[in-house]
Amino acid sequence: MANDRYQRAEGPYDIHMPVSMIPGSGEVAGGTGTVVRVRCPMHKFLTLKPASKKEEPTFGQMAAYLRETLRYTYANLLRDKAFTICFTAVDKSGASDGGEITGALEPNWRDGQMTELPPVETDLGGGPVTICCRYGSIRRSKENAFYYRANMASSGAEIRINGRAIQHGLYNEIWGKALHPSQNRFLAQIDILSDQAEALPDTKSAKNGLREDDAKVAALFSWIRANIPEPIKEEGREQMLVQMLAEKKSAESGVLRVSTEKNLYQCLNLQIKSDLFVSSTEGVTLFEAKAGGSKAEDLYQLRMYHDGCVADDMEVREAVLIAQRHPDTVRALLTELNRQKDKKGRPYHFALTTWDEEGI
Known part of the structure; x- marks a missing residue:
């Protein structure tokens, strides 16, 4: 922004999208940052709706679901104030909803039942990484029920890479057994940090899961089994x-x-x-x-x-x-x-x- 210009990439997603330099700040608020604009068909937008919600949501409710998804996905970065997120959702009639994401979506830990390990430096097979981990028992709470419902789908291990949520609900994949209903309050949050991409576990292209065939993922699961006790029934x-x-x-x-x-x-x-x-x-x-x-x-x-x-x-x-x-x-x-x-x-x-x- 010191040179009073910004970079714009536009077109269908492709690794070789054309990039151009344009004078001025464009739509970037606050002097610096990134603006992402996408078109989303309504049937895909509706996939944000929780399965437990049976009624047809309003556009405002869908915008609220998007807000909660962003609060969860980037929770660690929002908590550490690494950046702020502002979003605006506009439907085909021109109606809009959105605003600034004001806080991270965090689990509500039960008193005295959360253990936080000190950051651990290790190597999963591709170079040094730092693993931050906390685990314990969570409460059900209306404030965070969008993702932390203390049920089978939301329990188990939650994996993040550099603060961004990648996959949650992992249990059988790590411990080789099904989660018992009485263990539904168990949650382990694991964040793998590194500025070297080759050192991090491989993810699916949509960043919505880990690649099961990656040796670094197997090494991560071994680390979890070694350092996080299985939840008791x-x-x-x-x-x-x-x-x-x-x-x-x-x-x-x-x-x-x-x-x-x-x-x-x-x-x-x-x-x-x-x-x-x-x-x-x-x-x-x-x-x-x-x-x-x-x-x-x-x-x-x-x-x-x-x-x-x-x-x-x-x-x-x-x-x-x-x-x-x-x-x-x-x-x-x-x-x-x-x-x-x-x-x-x-x-x-x-x-x-x-x-x-x-x-x-």
């Missing part, structure tokens, strides 16, 4: 959370006994085990634990624990359902059950809590 995570809760309850004043998987209904020899049994000077507290969201039947499981204690002549002070979240249906059933009484005529006292509320 929800059942294993649930046991870990219960153990953490048990340790926390053990440290509270007045606690006499803390037991995981305590046998209940011993009078009938049923061998029913509660997730957590806490006895204190104030009485017995029972826990039914769910690593994810709770369901109505979980309250009936908790009621069985309560009735088992009563059958074994133990008075229950409180029975608690702990989970990541509780839907309204569970809250409504809780209110109904607390209107009832156990077989000894004492009112039930069921309660709800979350792992966050317990500081876990």
Whole structure:
């Protein structure tokens, strides 16, 4: 721009597109930058619409989908303020929508459940690269649900090259097994940095995936397997959370006994085990634990624990359902059950809590 001119390449995409130098700044805003203008048939523009959206989108909604796609694709670069993106979408009637992309689309990591590795210098077979990596468990959030839905399609490994998203949802390709539904919150973000193209893993021509026949891609997957632990299944995570809760309850004043998987209904020899049994000077507290969201039947499981204690002549002070979240249906059933009484005529006292509320 110091020479008051800009470069323009125009025509059908080709590696040998003609380039011309033109005086002035053209449509470049802010003194310097790049302007890209493309025509897109509506049927291709509509491919931005998430499959979960069944209704026909408006042009404004489609522009919003484009904005979210750009926020995701260039998230690392937007986060690091390497550049800014402004876009304008214009339909055939002349209506327009767009604006500046104001921020990166980032995952919402669960508290204390994200690990970030220091940048690692390595060689994937074509020269030195730097790998930046973070992994952990994410929350579902309306703010980033366009790409980070904590489901099978959006979980697993997300590969970026020099900050740009290349491919996501990789799991079987790396670990050689299908993702278990209880592992849907797992996300690993890997960004490979280098200014030497030959050092980077090969991508498909559309930059929408890695080339499976590239030895550097195989080396990258080996690096991931060596440095990122496989996500544990929800059942294993649930046991870990219960153990953490048990340790926390053990440290509270007045606690006499803390037991995981305590046998209940011993009078009938049923061998029913509660997730957590806490006895204190104030009485017995029972826990039914769910690593994810709770369901109505979980309250009936908790009621069985309560009735088992009563059958074994133990008075229950409180029975608690702990989970990541509780839907309204569970809250409504809780209110109904607390209107009832156990077989000894004492009112039930069921309660709800979350792992966050317990500081876990």
